[in-house]
Amino acid sequence: MTESRHRPKGPCWDWRVTLIDVMRPELTISVRRDSEETVVALAGEIDIGTAPRLVTAVENALSDNPSRLILDLEKVTFCDSQGLGTLVVLNRAATRARSSLVLINVGDFLSRLLEVTGLRQAFTIRDPR
Numbered sequence: 250m251t252e253s254r255h256r257p258k259g260p261c262w263d264w265r266v267t268l269i270d271v272m273r274p275e276l277t278i279s280v281r282r283d284s285e286e287t288v289v290a291l292a293g294e295i296d297i298g299t300a301p302r303l304v305t306a307v308e309n310a311l312s313d314n315p316s317r318l319i320l321d322l323e324k325v326t327f328c329d330s331q332g333l334g335t336l337v338v339l340n341r342a343a344t345r346a347r348s349s350l351v352l353i354n355v356g357d358f359l360s361r362l363l364e365v366t367g368l369r370q371a372f373t374i375r376d377p378r
Contacts, residue, residue, distance in 0.1 A: 275299070277324075278306045286317035292324035295332030307339050311346040318343050323354030328362060340372060351375055 276299035277292040287310045295303060310318055320339070328336075336352075343350035352374045355363070363369040 276302060278302065280306060280310055282310070282313060282315070285315070286319055287313060287315040288319045288321055290321040290324070292326075294327040295325060295335060296327065296329045297331040300331050300335040303335055304339065304342075308342065311342060311348055314346065315348055317351055318348050319351045319353055321353050322356065322359060325356065325359060328359055333362065333366060333368060337368065337371065349373060 275293045276295060279290045281288045281290070289306060289310055291303070293299065307318065307320075320336075340350045350373065352372050353376070355374055360369075360374075363372065363374075
């Protein structure tokens with residue numbers, strides 16, 4: 250006897266795709282450059298779905314050879330292990346580009362996460378001006 254596999258079709262399948270799209274995390278990235286530094290301001294979630302866009306934005310910013318690359322994390326609402334790993338990778342990329350990566354406006358959640366994972370000492374963290 251053969252087993253028949255049923256694949257959803259029509260509105261049910263479309264609804265699932267729409268639900269996935271709605272649940273997709275967002276990260277807004279804005280970049281501001283001046284003669285001394287580049288500020289990359291983030292708003293939203295840093296995770297497996299958004300990390301590649303963040304890496305691309307920072308790599309583009311580093312191509313201008315700023316002496317400092319500042320990540321403004323004031324509006325970051327979530328960061329998972331992929332996000333933490335991405336921050337480490339970006340820190341190394343900045344060092345290779347002879348730039349310094351500085352984290353500002355690190356919220357309580359992210360600050361605690363960096364502390365618990367032992368990564369706090371790996372970063373330069375400063376209060377905003």
